[in-house]
Amino acid sequence: MTKQVAEKNRKQAQNAPLALVTAMQQLVLPLVAGIEATKGGLLAFVHQMGMLALQELLALDAAALAGPKGKHAMNRTHHHWGTTRTPLPLGGRNVVVERPRVRQKGGGEAELPTLEAFRHSDPMAARVLEQIVLGVSTRGYDRSLESVPDELETRGTSKSAASRALIDKTAEKLAEFVERSLADVAIVAMFIDAIEVGGKAVIVALGVTIDGTKVPLGLALGSTENHVVATDLLQGLLTRGLRVEDRLLFVIDGGKGTRKAILDVFGNRALIQRCQVHKMRNVREHLPEARRAYVQRQMRAAYKSTTFKTAKGLLQQLASWLESNGEDSAAASVREGLDETLTVLRLGLSKTLCRTFSTTNAIENMNGGIRRVGRNVKRWRGETMISRWVALGIAEAAKKFRRVKGHQQMSSLIAALRPNTKSVESDKKVA
Numbered sequence: 001m002t003k004q005v006a007e008k009n010r011k012q013a014q015n016a017p018l019a020l021v022t023a024m025q026q027l028v029l030p031l032v033a034g035i036e037a038t039k040g041g042l043l044a045f046v047h048q049m050g051m052l053a054l055q056e057l058l059a060l061d062a063a064a065l066a067g068p069k070g071k072h073a074m075n076r077t078h079h080h081w082g083t084t085r086t087p088l089p090l091g092g093r094n095v096v097v098e099r100p101r102v103r104q105k106g107g108g109e110a111e112l113p114t115l116e117a118f119r120h121s122d123p124m125a126a127r128v129l130e131q132i133v134l135g136v137s138t139r140g141y142d143r144s145l146e147s148v149p150d151e152l153e154t155r156g157t158s159k160s161a162a163s164r165a166l167i168d169k170t171a172e173k174l175a176e177f178v179e180r181s182l183a184d185v186a187i188v189a190m191f192i193d194a195i196e197v198g199g200k201a202v203i204v205a206l207g208v209t210i211d212g213t214k215v216p217l218g219l220a221l222g223s224t225e226n227h228v229v230a231t232d233l234l235q236g237l238l239t240r241g242l243r244v245e246d247r248l249l250f251v252i253d254g255g256k257g258t259r260k261a262i263l264d265v266f267g268n269r270a271l272i273q274r275c276q277v278h279k280m281r282n283v284r285e286h287l288p289e290a291r292r293a294y295v296q297r298q299m300r301a302a303y304k305s306t307t308f309k310t311a312k313g314l315l316q317q318l319a320s321w322l323e324s325n326g327e328d329s330a331a332a333s334v335r336e337g338l339d340e341t342l343t344v345l346r347l348g349l350s351k352t353l354c355r356t357f358s359t360t361n362a363i364e365n366m367n368g369g370i371r372r373v374g375r376n377v378k379r380w381r382g383e384t385m386i387s388r389w390v391a392l393g394i395a396e397a398a399k400k401f402r403r404v405k406g407h408q409q410m411s412s413l414i415a416a417l418r419p420n421t422k423s424v425e426s427d428k429k430v431a
Contacts, residue, residue: 054088054097054114061112062100078102078110086115170388177391178218183241185215188414189249191363192233192258194225195370195390198380201225202390203233203258204370206363210414212407214362216394217242221383230261238265247271247417249347253278253360254337271417273343275360276303279333286330295322295330303358308345312338347416352406357413362404369397 066080067073081103087094102110187207194203201224205217218237222229238244244266251273252258262270280299284292295318302314315338322331339346344354356362370393380386 055099057114058097058099058112061114062102065102065110065112077105079105081109088115167388170392173395174388174391177216177394178236178387179240181241182217182237183243185217185242186210187215187217187242187248188410188417189251189357190217191251191360192230192262193253193360193363193367194255194258195367197370197374197390198377198386200383200386201229202370202386203229204363204366204390204394205233205237206366208362208404210410212403212410214398214401214404216366216398219387219390219394221387225255225257227257227260227264230255230258231264234261234265244269249273249343249357249413249417251275251357251360251362254282271343271347272340273357274337274340275358276341277359277361279337279341283330283333286333287327291325291327299334303341305345308342311342311345315342347413349412349416350406350409353409353413356404356406366394366397369393369400372396 062080063069066078067076069080079102081101083098083100085096086099087096099112099115102112104110185207187209189208191206191208192203194201196202200221202219202221203225204219207215207217209215218233218240220229220233220236247269248266249271250262250266252262253275259272262272276299280296283295283299287295298314298318302311302318305311305314315334319331319334322328322334341358344358349357370390373393373396374389377389
């Protein structure tokens with residue numbers, strides 16, 4: 001008998017969690033359904049009350065301009081002029097409302113202050129832009145918005161309307177980016193890199209100010225990352241007022257066209273740092289699989305050296321070893337631009353600043369933002385479209401920018417680039 005009771009208790013204990021789950025489902029599911037129904041009803045109520053309040057405000061505006069409707073007024077400057085149906089932005093779409101019209105005595109319709117304020121309080125183009133950045137396609141834009149009561153007539157959520165709004169907003173972002181003045185931007189370093197978008201090479205520039213703040217500077221498009229396109233980009237920065245009075249540190253991926261453009265435009269004011277990651281990647285491509293890991297370790301060890309002389313000696317030894325083992329192309333790759341991969345060591349920067357300015361990682365992160373924003377574009381239609389989307393990606397990436405790692409030691413970089421500048425003055429600027 002005792003065994004039967006124990007077995008019964010054991011089965012009850014096993015079934016208890018299942019019974020609890022079933023009971024919770026019976027309790028929670030109606031609650032969730034009720035919440036969803038309440039949400040829909042609440043939104044409908046809010047929209048209804050909002051439309052009534054808006055119509056009341058518009059009526060008050062009309063009365064303020066033309067006097068109470070149906071009453072005689074001396075020296076009247078405006079007249080009531082019936083009503084009309086007007087689309088107004090609301091929650092990313094346009095809703096059609098009935099509003100009063102007011103005519104000026106001398107002719108022409110008068111604007112209602114509340115109407116104009118409402119049009120600018122919830123701009124549809126901004127909402128379209130936000131949704132697209134989050135990954136919504138123009139075709140799915142309508143479904144991404146909150147529902148509105150069926151009795152409200154809505155417009156502007158079709159694919160074509162969303163596309164027009166998107167074009168307008170991205171064109172605005174592009175104009176802001178490529179036309180803004182750079183006269184108030186004081187930089188000590190500049191990252192330059194290229195990204196492929198829509199089959200075109202887009203060269204972008206990212207500046208670093210004296211306090212370590214990252215500032216997107218400009219972009220230029222071309223068929224490849226060549227000298228002409230890079231020169232156009234740099235000349236454009238100077239045309240827009242970028243001040244270059246002392247030496248600048250340029251961090252590049254190693255492209256010969258970009259390097260030539262920098263030297264042509266800035267001459268002896270330019271110090272070039274070749275990206276160490278790109279250099280290791282280039283050397284790796286010249287090696288068989290069996291030797292790649294060893295060579296990569298040796299190059300990393302050299303780049304982590306504390307002095308320029310030590311690092312250069314290690315890299316030269318590695319190049320000699322590669323030659324003695326028949327890897328002539330890899331040895332030539334190590335020697336090519338060797339000094340420019342060690343510029344940060346020659347400047348005597350701290351370890352943190354060396355890591356920051358020895359690679360193009362800072363601008364690569366921005367390029368990643370450009371790729372994320374443009375991931376939904378299925379067909380690129382010309383350079384203007386590419387420029388608009390790149391500018392949008394840069395603007396979105398800039399929202400998450402932080403100062404460069406080691407920004408507390410930026411005074412050492414300033415002192416190395418500008419030896420005649422007192423470190424005390426640099427410290428004050430950084431602070």
